[in-house]
Amino acid sequence: MAVRLKDIARDLGVSTVTVSKVLRNRKDVGEKTRQRVLKRMEELQYKPNLIARALISGRTANVGLVVPDLLHPYFGEVAKSLGAVLREHDRALLLASSEDDPEIEQREIRALLTRGVDMLLISSCQRKLQNIFKVGEKQTPILLVDRNFPLLDAHYVGSDDFKIGEIATEHLLETGRKRIAHIGASHLSTGHERMRGYSETLQRHRTTVPPEYVLMHERFEETGISAGQKAMQELLKLNPRPDAVFCYNDLTAIGAIEAVLEAGLRVPEDVAIVGCGNFRYAQYLRVPLTSVDQSTDQIGRTAGEEVVRLLEEPEAPARSILIQPHLRVRASSWKPA
Missing domain, CATH: 3.40.50.2300 (Response regulator)
Known part of the structure; x- marks a missing residue:
């Protein structure tokens, strides 16, 4: 027979309401009583009826x-x-x-x-x-x-997506890059803020780049690598071509690196690349990827x-x-x- 709340309450000499409050982690139960109830629940291997609880509390x-x-x-x-x-x-x-x-x-x-x-x-x-x-x-x-x-x-x-754009761009400027491009996301708040951080950092350092150095794309989550590769191929056609690129995310950066290498150029000597996300395999790529860590955990x-x-x-x-x-x-x- 299944153990009920009233069985636990009877064993401990407390009310069913008190046992219910412990189960719901309510704060108006003394710690000593809470521990007694939890211990008895464990001893009896009590498993709450979640469906019944949802019907009573209105929560699932x-x-x-x-x-x-x-x-x-x-x-x-x-x-x-x-x-x-x-x-x-x-x-x-x-x-x-x-x-x-x-x-x-x-x-x-x-x-x-x-x-x-x-x-x-x-x-x-x-x-x-x-x-x-x-x-x-x-x-x-x-x-x-x-x-x-x-x-x-x-x-x-x-x-803080503005900070992401700022950190990435500051780093590339500190390495001596002058022609910094951006591959971004056009319809997302994250993309807008990273773009704003990139743009305002360049302005603060009185560095100007032509409009064609900024390429915005819509569906980066599904097509990140291929979108980054295609965007980088377009950037490499420019004269002068960019000497650095800040990419919206790491998958985009991976695609950008592939395009640079396929063109017979070197990363980072010819084109430096920075991504965003610091996904767990970034350091094991053919060219280990510099990335802005979002502190995902x-x-x-x-x-x-x-x-x-x-x-x-x-x-x-x-x-x-x-x-x-x-x-x-x-x-x-x-x-x-």
């Missing part, structure tokens, strides 16, 4: 995450560290991929909302994130991750901590948390001797 203990591409190293790392925090608080993470398609994203959002997730995390591929909820529908709390919509009154956790953990906080404090005002990036210098941008 499920959290939804929609990302553009589950195979992309960045989003995989974020999901991993986010899930670790949620597990610590007895919550499950439901994952969905939009395939970098706004229509698929809308369908995945609706599917997660239908499943009654307690909170929805979105890294959106849309230009405008709106009309998520139907009129009269209960609104599920939202946390934006990685991609922000400043005009939307929502909580946000992500990188910290982004995921911070997002998880925000989920826990917001479910405890649903009326908390919207805020943005920016995780500071840092540069990982490798062979793709070393200053020529």
